[in-house]
Amino acid sequence: MTAPNYELEQALRAQGYLRVAGVDEVGRGPLAGPVVAAAVILNPEDIPAGLNDSKKLTAKRREALNQILLERAEVSVAEASVEEIDKLNILRASHLAMERAVAAMDPVPDYLLIDGNLIPAGLSLPAQAVVKGDAKSVSIAAASIVAKIRRDRVMVDLAQQHPGYGWETNAGYPSKQHREALQNLGVTPHHRRSFKPVHNILYQE
Known part of the structure; x- marks a missing residue:
């Protein structure tokens, strides 16, 4: 698999x-926590080495690249809350987070490369959806790193406010520890x- 590039x-x-x-x-x-989106404009003269899909990097490498990006690129991060996820659905909420991240960029970008196969409805800028974009575009890979961190x-x-669910390691994904804690400790806000x-635990017959 080739690494993402700037083509x-x-x-x-x-x-x-x-x-x-x-x-x-x-x-x-994940079963818990917000959805987070990032928008990143790289400096073509100063693209950090080693950018890749955040899932393919070690935690240490992600942290290092995140720091470099915050110093050397234009970065915007936004989120959609659990309430918004439940109200809108996860796809629409993730698009809302993307729209917020883009809206917070000043000046606005000229063009957007969006990871996935859909362009969020609330974006009015020129854009294209790029399937598996974090494996193709270094700009999308950079956004995946910043959003994940x-x-x-x-x-x-x-996790510090609600110990026992293992969020500090599973990030809210449905790991064994998280699923067992849901059964034993119940549902948090x-x-x-x-x-x-989560729904099944709240509405058990």
């Missing part, structure tokens, strides 16, 4: 789109009530 961005820059932002979200699958930190904080394992 998509380069082609867009050749068309006059100089500020190309990669956009990605993290946290669709931010979300992991949120879950570590929440940070659990997604629209997700089946």
